[in-house]
Amino acid sequence: MACIHTRLSVLPAFTGLRKSLPSTSSCSASSSATVSVLSSGFEGSHVASKFSSSIVASAKRFPASPTPSSSSPASSHLNAVSSKAPGELVSSSALPIKPVLETDPLKLWNRYLEWLYQDKDLGLEVDVSRIGFTEDFLEEMKPKFEHAFRSMAELEAGAIANPDEGRMVGHYWLRNPALAPNPYLQKQIVQTIENVLSFAADIVSGKIKPPPCPAGRFTQVLSVGIGGSALGPQFVAEALAPDNPLLKLRFIDNTDPAGIDHQIAQLGHELSSTLVVVISKSGGTPETRNGLLEVQKAFREKGLDFSRQGVAITQENSLLDNTARIEGWLARFPMYDWVGGRTSEMSAVGLLPAALQGINIEEMLEGARLMDESTRRTDIKTNPAALLALSWYWATGGSGSKDMVVLPYKDSLLLFSRYLQQLVMESLGKEYDLEGNLVNQGIAVYGNKGSTDQHAYIQQLREGVPNFFATFIEVLRDRPPGRDWELEPGVTCGDYLFGMMQGTRQALYANKRESITVTINDVNPITVGALIALYERAVGLYASLINVNAYHQPGVEAGKKAAGEVLALQKRVLSVLNDASCKEPVEALTLEEIAARAQAPHQVEMIYKIVAHMVANDRALFAEGNCGSPRSVKVFTGEWERFRQMLERTFRSKFAPKMDSLETYEM
Numbered sequence: 015m016a017c018i019h020t021r022l023s024v025l026p027a028f029t030g031l032r033k034s035l036p037s038t039s040s041c042s043a044s045s046s047a048t049v050s051v052l053s054s055g056f057e058g059s060h061v062a063s064k065f066s067s068s069i070v071a072s073a074k075r076f077p078a079s080p081t082p083s084s085s086s087p088a089s090s091h092l093n094a095v096s097s098k099a100p101g102e103l104v105s106s107s108a109l110p111i112k113p114v115l116e117t118d119p120l121k122l123w124n125r126y127l128e129w130l131y132q133d134k135d136l137g138l139e140v141d142v143s144r145i146g147f148t149e150d151f152l153e154e155m156k157p158k159f160e161h162a163f164r165s166m167a168e169l170e171a172g173a174i175a176n177p178d179e180g181r182m183v184g185h186y187w188l189r190n191p192a193l194a195p196n197p198y199l200q201k202q203i204v205q206t207i208e209n210v211l212s213f214a215a216d217i218v219s220g221k222i223k224p225p226p227c228p229a230g231r232f233t234q235v236l237s238v239g240i241g242g243s244a245l246g247p248q249f250v251a252e253a254l255a256p257d258n259p260l261l262k263l264r265f266i267d268n269t270d271p272a273g274i275d276h277q278i279a280q281l282g283h284e285l286s287s288t289l290v291v292v293i294s295k296s297g298g299t300p301e302t303r304n305g306l307l308e309v310q311k312a313f314r315e316k317g318l319d320f321s322r323q324g325v326a327i328t329q330e331n332s333l334l335d336n337t338a339r340i341e342g343w344l345a346r347f348p349m350y351d352w353v354g355g356r357t358s359e360m361s362a363v364g365l366l367p368a369a370l371q372g373i374n375i376e377e378m379l380e381g382a383r384l385m386d387e388s389t390r391r392t393d394i395k396t397n398p399a400a401l402l403a404l405s406w407y408w409a410t411g412g413s414g415s416k417d418m419v420v421l422p423y424k425d426s427l428l429l430f431s432r433y434l435q436q437l438v439m440e441s442l443g444k445e446y447d448l449e450g451n452l453v454n455q456g457i458a459v460y461g462n463k464g465s466t467d468q469h470a471y472i473q474q475l476r477e478g479v480p481n482f483f484a485t486f487i488e489v490l491r492d493r494p495p496g497r498d499w500e501l502e503p504g505v506t507c508g509d510y511l512f513g514m515m516q517g518t519r520q521a522l523y524a525n526k527r528e529s530i531t532v533t534i535n536d537v538n539p540i541t542v543g544a545l546i547a548l549y550e551r552a553v554g555l556y557a558s559l560i561n562v563n564a565y566h567q568p569g570v571e572a573g574k575k576a577a578g579e580v581l582a583l584q585k586r587v588l589s590v591l592n593d594a595s596c597k598e599p600v601e602a603l604t605l606e607e608i609a610a611r612a613q614a615p616h617q618v619e620m621i622y623k624i625v626a627h628m629v630a631n632d633r634a635l636f637a638e639g640n641c642g643s644p645r646s647v648k649v650f651t652g653e654w655e656r657f658r659q660m661l662e663r664t665f666r667s668k669f670a671p672k673m674d675s676l677e678t679y680e681m
């Protein structure tokens with residue numbers, strides 16, 4: 015084992031950091047959160063001062079918050095170092111004191127050799143040598159890892175690993191059906207893969223034709239879905255679709271009307287040869303439902319029968335499934351209760367769109383299966399997912415104190431960071447741990463691609479706030495064999511990309527910014543499958559290390575509920591405005607009047623926003639005032655002309671004699 019020297023004495027990082035949070039009692043309205051940084055060093059000072067201002071600000075905004083929480087990674091570091099009851103003080107003594115990163119080139123080379131994970135079969139390497147963890151840290155973490163490996167084995171054997179939802183978690187079975195806990199599930203998985211392959215082959219070959227063009231074949235695929243029902247297919251399409259696929263894949267992944275119109279407009283006359291794949295595990299996600307309704311309207315307007323071109327991927331008996339069955343859509347594929355959206359790339363969710371583009375899904379499954387074998391190992395050093403989890407824990411103090419910046423140096427992997435954003439943040443970003451302690455956990459993920467972003471945010475990464483660790487994704491193969499050329503003597507275009515990546519990795523490290531490098535030989539279905547499986551397992555293991563449920567998303571539900579409440583309020587506002595506008599004369603209402611009549615006297619601000627949105631879309635009108643002076647606006651619905659006539663009548667009856675004289679005078 016190489017000897018890694020660390021110097022622990024010089025850095026009083028984080029020591030003496032203290033905070034108090036608003037009390038949970040109802041009389042805490044006047045309590046204020048304070049943070050004092052008594053002493054800090056290295057990266058701690060910035061994190062601490064940033065935390066200081068953010069927590070004070072949030073305490074001022076929400077003085078009586080019953081459960082003090084913060085989404086800022088810097089603050090969650092402090093909240094989550096150990097499990098604490100809401101409002102309990104978190105001692106700074108639990109924060110790790112980090113050693114200075116090794117700088118001696120020879121020692122670094124030895125560290126690289128010692129920690130390098132290489133998988134020749136997959137053509138994949140993981141290098142964690144530029145994360146500064148120590149042997150002591152590794153020893154300390156071993157019991158946590160033993161627990162994580164045990165939990166993972168239980169999960170794979172079919173335990174209820176998602177206790178809040180009472181669900182099994184079976185995405186590992188998708189690439190190795192024999193692992194599924196019963197023959198029924200095993201058969202279901204195998205059958206689905208076969209059905210995906212044969213349906214895709216029939217569509218691509220033209221055996222199944224679009225009804226409006228009996229002589230032709232499907233030319234486009236429009237995928238409608240969001241979150242885990244879109245990000246995987248988007249990432250894989252960007253990474254692996256051939257330059258000119260037989261079927262081009264497009265996405266509607268939002269309820270943005272202009273975005274939807276854009277996709278439909280781009281399809282143009284090819285709408286008649288478009289296969290529409292609607293993906294939603296729950297079958298009831300509003301954005302996806304809206305996308306479907308918009309597409310169905312476009313079909314109706316062109317006299318097309320949507321059901322003959324629609325495919326549903328969803329759970330059995332969901333709203334979407336029932337709609338597709340009753341309307342007799344072209345095909346339906348199952349999504350399983352035991353697969354989460356963000357880990358569904360190897361289910362029909364990811365496999366069907368990929369297969370339709372001619373991507374070899376069997377190789378993708380094989381890459382994932384091979385990676386699963388490696389990440390099942392219970393020796394940290396030979397388990398690449400464990401190495402990632404270990405590094406994340408070290409880099410973030412096990413509490414998300416630093417962000418994960420993902421930088422693939424390959425255009426085709428552009429969407430990997432976006433894909434990982436959901437996988438990591440929706441899985442790890444949790445308010446409570448498995449015992450119900452307030453922890454505000456997570457790791458913020460962002461990224462784009464290199465070297466492009468060296469011209470955008472690398473400046474800050476190298477010299478600015480040291481609140482991140484980087485993950486470089488390196489691809490060795492620049493171009494398919496035989497296509498390279500030297501654009502200057504001895505140097506290719508790809509050499510520049512390589513140089514940029516290596517240079518950035520070095521420059522960041524030289525300025526004490528830690529990084530992981532994941533290297534793949536080539537971007538192909540095997541390595542893409544392996545990358546997905548690698549991060550799925552790393553997230554699962556890390557979730558065990560920090561003791562959170564990685565497989566639910568209660569926070570998202572809160573947002574959806576709040577959105578539903580806004581829409582419900584909008585309906586009441588509309589009904590109030592309609593009633594007032596049906597009166598003779600038309601009654602224009604102030605925001606306060608609307609709020610009172612809508613039984614929402616405390617929602618004036620939201621009502622203003624609802625009204626402003628309706629006005630911007632010609633569904634209501636400001637009779638008086640405008641967006642610049644919300645307090646003075648008066649609103650009505652209906653035709654402006656009707657309101658103008660009403661105003662004119664009122665004006666005439668009130669001022670008619672004077673007007674007559676005025677007219678006379680003017681003549």
Ligand SMILES: O=P(O)(O)OC[C@H]1O[C@](O)(CO)[C@@H](O)[C@@H]1O
Nearest residue numbers: 241242243294295296299355570
């Ligand atoms: O597949 P569905 O049920 O439409 O959900 C889409 C996405 O919405 C979420 O539930 C959260 O918004 C994700 O977890 C999920 O991937």
